[in-house]
Amino acid sequence: MASIEVIKGDITGLAVDAIVNAANSSLLGGGGVDGAIHRKAGPDLVHECRLLGGAKTGEVKMTKGYRLPARFILHAVGPVWQGGGANEAELLASCYRKALALAVRHEIKSVAFPAISTGIYGYPKGEAADVAVTTVKAHLAPLPQLVIFCCFDEETAALYRARLA
Template identity: 70%
Template structure:
C-alpha cells in the first residue's frame, strides 16, 4: 500500500480512478471540477446527467472517457462555515466513500485533489490532515489499493499534505511520500 503526494494536473494521471471535487449537480463547475469535465469531454456530463446529483459527503462513479483514468469518482465536499457544522466529518466521508467506490469498481490506483479547499474555502492545512488521516485509516483496513495519490495543484498544498503524512508518524516502508 502506498500513499504519496505529487504536484501536478490530476487530469493527466494514468490511474484507475481520479476523484472529482464536484458540486451537487455533478454537471461541471470551476476549479478541478471544470478541468476534469473539459479533459473528459462532453460524454462525462451526459453520464453525470443520469446520476441525479450527489449529496455532500457522498460519491458517485462514472467512466473516465477521454481522460487517462478509467473512472471519475465524483464527491461533493462541504463548504467551510467555521468548522462547527460537521465539516470535518463530511470531508472525511468524501474520502472514505470515494475509496469504497474505487475498491467496489476494481480500482487499485486512485488520485485525489484537495477536496473543498478552493471556492468552498476549507482551510488547506486542516483539509490535508483530514484527507491523509482518512486515507491512512482506510488503507490500514483494506489492502486492495496499491497507490493513493494526492495530486496537488500548487506547492503550498503539496507541502501541507507532506506535513500531514509526516505528522501521522507512519511506519517506515508502509507508505511512500
C-alpha cells in the same frame, strides 16, 4: 500494503485507475478541478452525470473517465467551509471514505485525490490535509494499492507531505 504519494500537478493528466473529482452537488461541472475534469473528459461525461441525479455533500458517485487517461472518475461532493461548526470535517472525511469504498468495490488499484473543498468551497488547506491523510490512512484496504494526493500548488503539496511524514 498501499503506498501513499503526494505530487504537485494536474490531476486530469494522471494515468491511474481513477481520479477523484471535487464536484458540486449537480455533478454537471463547475470551476476549478471540477471544470478541468469536465473539459478534458468531454461531453459524454456531462451526459452520464445527468443520469446520476446529483449527489449530496459527503457522497461519491462513479462515472467512466472518457477522454481522461484515468479509467474512472469518482465525483466527491465536499462541504463548503462555514467556520468548522457545521460538521464539515465529518462530511469531508466521508468523501475520502466513500471514494476508497468504491475503489475497493470496483477493484481500482490506483486512485488520485485533489485537495477536496479547498478551492472555492473555502476549506482551510491545513485542516483539509489533516482530514484527508488521517481518513485515507485509517481506511486503506488491500485496494487501492496506490493513493496519490495530487495538489495544484507546491504550498498545498507541502502540507500533505508534512502530514505523511
